[in-house]
Amino acid sequence: MRIGGRGRKASDGPPSQSSGALLRRIRDLAIPLLILAAVIAASAIAFGPASLRYALTGAVTASVVIPGAIGLSLLYGIRKFANFAHGELMSLGAYIALAVNVQLRMDLAWAFVLAALALAPVGVLLELAIFSRLGTRGPVPSLVASIGLSLVLQNLIAAVWGTEIQVYRIPVQSDIILPGGLPINPVKGILTISLGLALVVSVHLLLTRTFLGKAMRATADNMDLARSTGIRARRVILWTWVLTAALAAVGGILIGLARDIRPTMGFDLLLLVFAAVVLGGIGSPYGAMFGGLVIGLATEMSVPFLSWLEANAGLVHGTAYDRVVAFLIMVVVLLVRPEGILGGRRQAGGTGAIRWIRSRVGPLLGRRTGEEAHGD
Numbered sequence: 001m002r003i004g005g006r007g008r009k010a011s012d013g014p015p016s017q018s019s020g021a022l023l024r025r026i027r028d029l030a031i032p033l034l035i036l037a038a039v040i041a042a043s044a045i046a047f048g049p050a051s052l053r054y055a056l057t058g059a060v061t062a063s064v065v066i067p068g069a070i071g072l073s074l075l076y077g078i079r080k081f082a083n084f085a086h087g088e089l090m091s092l093g094a095y096i097a098l099a100v101n102v103q104l105r106m107d108l109a110w111a112f113v114l115a116a117l118a119l120a121p122v123g124v125l126l127e128l129a130i131f132s133r134l135g136t137r138g139p140v141p142s143l144v145a146s147i148g149l150s151l152v153l154q155n156l157i158a159a160v161w162g163t164e165i166q167v168y169r170i171p172v173q174s175d176i177i178l179p180g181g182l183p184i185n186p187v188k189g190i191l192t193i194s195l196g197l198a199l200v201v202s203v204h205l206l207l208t209r210t211f212l213g214k215a216m217r218a219t220a221d222n223m224d225l226a227r228s229t230g231i232r233a234r235r236v237i238l239w240t241w242v243l244t245a246a247l248a249a250v251g252g253i254l255i256g257l258a259r260d261i262r263p264t265m266g267f268d269l270l271l272l273v274f275a276a277v278v279l280g281g282i283g284s285p286y287g288a289m290f291g292g293l294v295i296g297l298a299t300e301m302s303v304p305f306l307s308w309l310e311a312n313a314g315l316v317h318g319t320a321y322d323r324v325v326a327f328l329i330m331v332v333v334l335l336v337r338p339e340g341i342l343g344g345r346r347q348a349g350g351t352g353a354i355r356w357i358r359s360r361v362g363p364l365l366g367r368r369t370g371e372e373a374h375g376d
Helices: 015-047 050-079 086-103 108-137 139-161 186-209 211-221 223-228 233-258 265-280 285-312 318-336 352-375
Strands: 176-178 182-184
Touching (some): 050 086, 050 186, 186 285, 233 265, 285 318
16 A cells, blocks of 8 residues: 555655654664764874774674674574573584584685584574473573573583684784784684674675565564464574574684684673673664674773773783673663663564565455455
């Protein structure tokens, strides 16, 4: 159904409401970005150009955190529990890629593909064997089960691959000097950031340009309403596990590229991943992306300040508190905006994804109902 000469759909809502919601979302995103830019500029003024090197390192850390945060947020949006085994899924993906790259001596590009394909059915198996049976009992049993699963997977990885630190079989690359004298490694820096950006764009296109992505958003908004519009929520849940596991595999490989490979690598990063999800807004994939950027930059950008405190204020092992700064930022943001930077209360009738599904499926269901009534 169209209203007026411009062909606007009735389900789109009044223009004033749509533009107002868009302006609020832009404001919510612009304010933290401006604060982040101001912090980077102030750090450069206070500590010199060397602080920009930490900003670059923060971008690498953000590229490692974001894939895990997106997957964790997508799963929470649909299954409504925090998956503490997500870090171990990242570790498992990294070790599968290690086996492909080192033992099978295949290129790292194939390691990315095969690790994602191998981990996807693992996610489906976990849903069918464990979490689907606990879904009707509330979020706490699933959360506790994920903690137990995390311990099982971590010890299984250590038993199969050992506990020693390992690295991928890639040529050693010397640092490249960027304009301004900033050094960056082609693999640990440029490749990691590039893959992180490509992943963000791919997830955005999936969520906004495909029926599956819109169905996932609609199911996360309101599962019962999504079912009433013809969405097969069970299939959406399984595909969400597939996507979450694949993202975990990619995130684990990026950790191995930027740092090293060890059984506890995913667990060590899990707190930052959770901080990114909570900061951006629980259940919001775009909030997870932005939260990962803030957490990554905050973690590394705090190092010059902590080093100054260690040298001038007697702070013992000052740089060891870099993650504390990230969590302090999360606490401050939550005190001001408890739903997170890009989180928000959902409308009773669903968000844009729900309205899109209803606008497509509703007329079809109505036509079928009319044909059945006419046939009777």
